Amino acid sequence: MIRHLPDSIINQIAAGEVVERPASAIKELIENAIDAQASQIDISIADGGRTLMAVDDNGSGMNADDLVLSVERHATSKLNTDDIMAINHLGFRGEALPSIGSVSNMTIMSRDPADENGWMINIKYGEVKSIEPSSRQKGTRVVIEHLFANLPARLKFLKTDRTETAQILDITRRISMAHPAIGFTVTDNGRQSMVLPPKPDDRRARIRDALGAEFTDDALLLDAKRDQMTLTGFAGMPTFNKPTTGGIHIYVNGRAIRDKSLIGTTRAAYADTIPRGRYPVAVLFIDLPSVDVDVNVHPAKAEVRFKDAGVIRSLVINAIRAAIDSDQRTSGQLAQTALGMASHQSGASRSSYWGGHSSSRGVSQPSVDWQNPARYIAGLLIDDMAPQARLAEEQQDIPHPDRGDNSASDDTHLALDYPLGAAKAQLHKTYIVAETKDGMVIIDQHAAHERLVLERMKAQRQERGVVSSQALLIPEVIEPGAAAVIILLEHAPMLAELGLIIEAFGDGAILVREMPAILGQTNIKQLIIDTAEELLERDSSHSLEDRMEHVLATMSCYGSVRAGRPLNANEMNALLRDMEVTPRSGQCNHGRPTFVTLSLADVEKLFGRR
Ligand SMILES: Nc1ncnc2c1ncn2[C@@H]1O[C@H](COP(=O)(O)OP(=O)(O)O)[C@@H](O)[C@H]1O
Ligand SMILES: [Mg+2]
Known part of the structure; x- marks a missing residue:
């Protein structure tokens, strides 16, 4: 017997794809705030996001009708034409809020500036419990409590609080690099653990705040163009490498993605300049007409498909190689590193250089x-x-x-x-x-x-x-x-x-x-x-x-x-x-x-x- 599934189950199935862990919920909420033109986004979490996550923005806000629609499936304000390829926002699937609402106790407070007062809606594990006036003055605040409490099996898959917190910090940092004009803060169990002040029009300054001066100050500037595609950003020095691919940040039309093949392409660009088992650090912004890239291939929008993947690949490889080849400082920087190690042996801050061989290669005193x-x-x-x-x-x-x-x-x-x-x-x-x-x-x-x-x-x-x-x-x-x-x-x-x-x-x-x-x-x-x-x-x-x-x-x-x-x-x-x-x-x-x-x-x- 074939039956239609009830909405509550459909939402939980979608949540399985969209909300894998606390950090993925945070990602969706940050993207919503960016889509709402916020200039400041404040995140607070407790216990790795398990018991509490709140995202506060000063964006356009929602009125009471919008609030009700926002937690309904496939309701979105972002796809107003009937062309799925014309995507100008981070969101478009209308799936995130209903999904999160089906696996948590979620409260959204928001105010449309045209309204007298703000409104607030509460949805518990898929059921709308209340919609009432609120004292919210501006923008939107989404509070998620006890994520996955109705799905003990999912709860079991979460890692330690520290790991989940690290993931939340990582995704925030990642997204922030594409939006330097927006300020971000993360407060963890009442302690402010990340502050990224707004840096309008200064991508480098934001990347410096997010990834640190050690990477940014020596990174090679990328600026390449081919047809209608551009590649900008920063490629780390080959000597500044890491044991995982976590330092490779890729953005397609401002969207942070984790695309295996693009990560492979980035590694290929560094082939034979980085020791085996080590990975480069790079921040790559790929921009191209939205009709040339399909972002609708992954529920969490983490992967994309290019119309012409070969061109993108060669654009990335050529630009990074040219930057490495033409850089005069490569060896100068290495010398400084060696000198630094000579005067303070195996300084922890330098340990990412030399691919972990610091002790054997360092100049000993x-x-x-x-x-x-x-x-x-x-x-x-x-x-x-x-x-x-x-x-x-x-x-x-x-x-x-x-x-x-x-x-x-x-x-x-x-x-x-x-x-x-x-x-x-x-x-x-x-x-x-x-x-x-x-x-x-x-x-x-x-x-x-x-x-x-x-x-x-x-x-x-x-x-x-x-x-x-x-x-x-x-x-x-x-x-x-x-x-x-x-x-x-x-x-x-x-x-x-x-x-x-x-x-x-x-x-x-x-x-x-x-x-x-x-x-x-x-x-x-x-x-x-x-x-x-x-x-x-x-x-x-x-x-x-x-x-x-x-x-x-x-x-x-x-x-x-x-x-x-x-x-x-x-x-x-x-x-x-x-x-x-x-x-x-x-x-x-x-x-x-x-x-x-x-x-x-x-x-x-x-x-x-x-
Ligand atoms: N922080 C926010 N500020 C203003 N509007 C929001 C915010 N978050 C969500 N919305 C509204 O709720 C709708 C549904 O959000 P969501 O479920 O994430 O789907 P999508 O982002 O794909 O449209 C959005 O289209 C938007 O209109
Ligand atoms: Mg969204």
Whole structure:
């Protein structure tokens, strides 16, 4: 027997989709207040929103008739044409208030300025209990008490009060960034826990208030346009990364969305500048004609569908990449970070840099002879100088630091003018120390070289469509395991494009015929195993291009034959000159810095002279 469901049940079903948790109710109420042109929105909650949530606005308000309609299903003031694609408000489904009202004790107080007095309506778990005059002066206040008390099963799914509160703060912060002119406050159990003062016409100021200065002050400005679409906002420095995608904020026509594919696109834009398992921070505003995007694909309006997703994808990727590539500060900022860590080790506020590798990569505080810093540095250079560094000194007649000799040769003089300066020594077969006009640079030769190899392979691909390969004198047979064989052979055409020619070889083995030429002598077996692992990890949800980039990054690691290898002065200087002309050479393929610059002023600070 087929029956029509009663409204109360229909509303509860809708509530299941629209109101997943307290934060989703808050989101709907904030959106309603924004649609009502409020300039101030004050939120208060108790016990993670479980017992109480109230949203107060100074917007247009409602009269008694509107109040009654507002809690009825599919009643909205926002879709007045009959075209579902012409959406100019955040709301349009007319579903939120009736849904919330069906799963809570909800009271709405509001006043239409044209009326003598305000009105108030109360609806308890789906039933309108009263509508009566109220003392409300302006705008609307919606109070939700005991959410889900009629649905114990839903209640059980809620997390701890702290988690639910964090979600509420997060959604408020998220929405606020698209509306800088509106002030927001959140009061939690009587304590004001978030205040975002109105910042009319100043999106950056609002984002700074919402996400903090550390992100905003260094973030790269985005401003790209294609046809009728624009992308504006801020892309965080690759070094400012997080362990989750929570720092990626995406807005489509002012609506905060959580779209998996756009989050993936944002990550792809940062590919190979951020360590594995870390995610960028970015605030992206995509604006396009409302007919080119369908926002009606998700009950909570968290996802959208674009008419032309490909164009959006390339707009986002190109704009972010261009911003990262053209930024001069990338390495400068890293140096400051390193310096900051040197003077106050593993400062908590800095921990988001370095992808969590801070302790292993940070510059550790040397035990300094405070009486005579110059002598300390000189001692460091002489005592720890690798034999090949001495050799470099002999070859190029590099002045000895201990002699205070400044009569450098012409070559050195010229090199001093380069951004990365003149190589002076190699330490621990790993670090190159170079002197620049106004300070010094320490280069991680392995990280830097890995980057150069990657960029060169990418350039070859761009110019010729493939990475140049070289046939092995004796093809190598490798048994990397059954799963690895399958995934490698599946990707054989792609790998060929990257200069790696493989074929099946009996059961459970592959034959490597050619290798990317630039890699030279390398551990082929380990390279193949790592490549297979990389491919297994990136399933089909990642685009082919994405997979290729990661495989390239993995391979370039094996090309860095110079890791731990002694370098003479010419080789060191050649590496520096190479880095200067290579895009993104300030970071290794894992997003860590390849060099750190210390100005003389920085050094003086280190020694407490400033
Ligand atoms: N804070 C508010 N101020 C003024 N009007 C409101 C407010 N909240 C809701 N309304 C009115 O109630 C209607 C129903 O709200 P809602 O159920 O959220 O659906 P929608 O926002 O999709 O229209 C809105 O269309 C609007 O006219
Ligand atoms: Mg709404």
